[in-house]
Amino acid sequence: MTSAHTASAAVVPATIGADASAAHPDRSFPRLHPRPSRGWVNDPNGVAFADGRWHVFFQHNAESARHHRIHWGHVSSPDLVRWEEHPVALAPQQGGPDAYGCWTGVVTLDAGTPTAVYSGVADGSGRSQVVLARGTADLGEWVQDGVVAAGMPDDPRVVAVRDPFLFEFAGRRWAVQGAGLATGHAAVLLYGADDLSAWEYHGIWLTSEDPVASELPDANIWECPQLVRSGGSWVAVFSLWREEQLTGVGHLVGSLALDPVTALPVFTPLSSGITDVGGSFYAPQAVQAGERVLMWGWAKEVAASGLRGRTPEDCDAVGWSGLLTFPRELRVEGGAVRLQAAPELAALRAEPLEDTPGTHDGGPQLPLPDQADAVVAGEGTVRLRLGDATVWSGAVAEGEEVRVLVDASIVEVFTSAGAATTLRAYPSGAQSYRLEMGPGVRARAWRLAVPGA
Template identity: 55%
Template sequence: MTDLALSSSLLFASTHPDPAFPRFHPRPAQGWINDPNGVSYINGRYHVFFQYNPHSARHTQIQWGHVSSPDLVRWEEHPVALVPQAGGPDSAGCWTGVVTSDDGVPTAAYSGVQDHGGHSQVVIARGSSDLVSWEQNGHVAASMPEDPLVTAVRDPFIFRFNGARYAMQGAGLADGRAALLLYSVSDMENWEYQGIWLTTADPVAAVHTPAEIWECPQLVQVSSGEWVMMFSLWLSGDDHEHANGVGHLIGSLSADPETGLPVFSPVSGGKSDLGRDFYAPQIMQLSYGSADTEPAALLWGWANEGPGRDGRRGRTQEEIDDAGWSGVLTHPRVLSVVDGTLVVAPASEVEAYRGASVVAGAAGSVAVPGFAEVLVRGAGSGSVDLVLGSGDEAQVVYSATLAAGEELRIFIDASLVEVYRSGAVATTLRAYPAPGESWTLALPEGATADVWELALPTQ
């Protein structure tokens, strides 16, 4: 593969006819995308799959799209990986799931839906060593539990604990609780159901992760003794609005003294992103730690299009249809836990997109390009406001106060804004510049900003 090929999915973005199309977040030029799937690091490459409808900018006929990278900077777009099989357990869609190495064989485990009725099964597919070609034979590794209390199941996630492989799925129960189902996975093709593992009846979960269904459940270790469990908080009638957003629990994982099965004990939690345009993240466990290293994890999330939220101007469905594309994946994000709090930061690799300096140490009102990275250092009082447009049409897209010593890193990629606050979680937002509109950063007295244009790396 050549360097040019590795950058191809970003190179075409610079000539995309829609000025709102992101240039520094890889995705196909057309079609709908949502949940990141199968994020993995196999055979020296990062792979990110995603829910994908190549035929329109609407959430139907869901397949798996695929991009990969050797370095989280140069991305290559691959052919569609998984497609619904006529008459198979995924005939109504290949939905959210994961990719893992099963004795050296790349293997996808995903929610297959046969009839749009909400009942999914875990379907297995096997991939080539480069994860570009996939064999789908319709094998079902886990069906809906026979327990009548379990009314909805989706989104398998695989994790390891004490040398063994386990999986969980998000679920909804007949009594209105959201739940997790636990499986032992000694054989990828035959998952052993262990029962309901955790529900919103847990007092910590009830406060921090309220939902009717826990979608896209994730479980990763981010420090020696702390595990992060993350959920997308589904409510009936959401229709991609997702008012409860994404939440997480922080706790410990221990072995049940009788069964040896993992037991998750949450002690705290919170929102995993403070923006209304963020949902369905997937986390990849890079390492489980050793005597010399801390465990590490990377997260990707989905930023959807929409009618505008929190006073921001959005796009109508007609405008989305005319544009021919919908949905963006965030930058890869590094997770850590500091003093019992989840901290989310951009992966250091994205600094490769930092181009020419626009201004350094600026104060007051600062003009910001439409493709930019901004570093704000705070002091004094007052708010930092990121404003799109001017006059009566101006929108305050993001506003925050900063204490002395705090920093904000802001990435603007056409219509996608990601804000990373030191010591906290991120904020993901969508905003659509009208023709002639530009960005301005309004700083309080004592705060300064460095601004860079974003640029593709030359090699």
Template identity: 55%
Template structure:
């Protein structure tokens, strides 16, 4: 096992010379990763599993990788947790799913696919108390529904309501609409299908979460600025032909959950919704509902997947040949705290991430500010920026600041451009950029500095930035 975020983390970068490799978002040194899976907080330790192909930087015969941490800063890499079983219901891959405590036994419920193009089934695996060792016996808890309207199903998620345990899966319908399927789960080994729970023909869902399949469905309670909790439903919005491009990204619905007096089953009523991230490089997030003893602690945390890409919105990307040569693909975001403010989702990095803030590089800087390859910048408005407005740009530039970005031979790539608003908090970790807005959702982007390029922050008149080097905390 490898401590990915120990004080010798630079050693990992040294054995992996790709300058685009992140240092503060733990992942194996090589191989493909995508969706975060099975996120859980057990015995004071966070466990993050993820879809993983250790053999190459391509999406193939997916397994479950595994890292864990006591503090969200220092991560330990564990052996692969789940592997496709020859002849089993997951022979073609162990896809998205969750980990739950089933009578004291850690239990993974995931989409198992037997063959290329085949339907997924909910497959169970049982884990050791520390979640490091897993037994896979191929037990299927739920198969493809016989309902002819349901043409695709995937990605189980478990939740509790009024003391009862339920599950849902994302689905696609013969009508071309996306849907959620509902299950009662009195016994983890035998899920009872209750039918189509919600679909994109709901007018609120149609407006905010359009898709052909709702992938990676999530349902959690998060704090509301009104003083209570709101139910937050989140989907990855799959379209045919996406091929890891995910043009519709991730969306969410905010609403209420009540019990149907006739059936006793939960009913979700959405009242608002929106995009869960404004970047094109964010998909398949998973949320863990935390058992919090203090109102000051997060009630849930979200991780998302930021994939490599061929370049979007004018940004330089990586070709498949370049990805193959680098030997790795995919990054998970920082853990994010969710809340609802005025019926809209607000996202912030987990407070533990503050500990990555190292040496101060600039205070109150204006105009154009150079950033290192691993940096945090907080941008705020001052006098002259009416109401905190003004456009902020994060660019990669090969021209010197003195000569200007329009000097002969200089190149300039705009990675992010957005309104300052109430303030921005920007993290750069080699090729991963996360931009957080006060009271709103984040923007997740990938960009790849070329030789001779540096990161620069371009500020509007009256705005200023404080900049820190990202560093691993001591201890």
């Protein structure tokens, strides 16, 4: 076994936190969402609560703003509000099963030892294997010794596999991976993982040909499969990959039971839905925390419709690309998935903001700083504008609320009915955000800041 690997010798960790964010030269750089000051960020990985802190890992390339030679970055927080960056956790190992990159996965306890379970890619083919790395109790150091728990299935129907996820059911540990089939359909594969180092392949578990699953947008691969429990329901979440396009995130609400003949779990979908209706949300990771389910997603550099976005060359110029969303709570009500911003985020609210009555079509207008939280209520229309462009628009019904969270270039909108929308917009020059509301609509709003910063 090799010595503990912290990756700090391979990549110099970027700074994070209020001081680093405040000093960042790019106005569109998020100040409240944790990410290194430079480099590429995509999928959240290995979300876990350990040693009294929430730990979130993420795919990361510190050397450029491009997706290449993916490592696992690492941040942690005691309260989901104040975040600290740690040295890179996992790095590609020369000659190892992850030589080309350490891609999406989870962190679990295996006989009391924190263990990262992830897609290791050995070469440019993109074919992945399930690789294990063992960590210390505080998740601060990791041993990468090339243990492969599962390879590509010996199944001619399966042409692509990635993104392991673990769940417990009926006293056993199970695993799923996202997959693509030779027929062009998307699928989830099922494994037994009681022995975490040697998985048992149980075949194709669910496909996009299922009558309920077929209601989701077409996909060739279901990436980043998740399976979590809320109340009496189970929720399967998939990222929809079609012909190399990341087309969104969908979910299925259903039931889980053991087959009386095979003793394998069977997921029966009952309803389907889109997990986030914005164009920037992808590859979320959900974590079961008792009865609570928390979820983070990757916010891609895809601007809201009608706004100028950022090209890869633009990202090269500013030195960064991608970030993780704020944490959100997922729950099932009435057979449907509801998402809300995690309640802990209220601690970011600093001084209140005041609207200006009668300045927009007879209704109030509320200027917003680059970091803001607004709760809109009443009855009528509301628009979030950046300069002359509309970032988001919608309607508020009597008795409902809409919450709008802004952090520089990321906007996250939540309705009281549970719909979530993630958008990107890039303020520059004299541009500023503002809410424009109909006469019957009002907003309570706050400037946001990290407590004590």
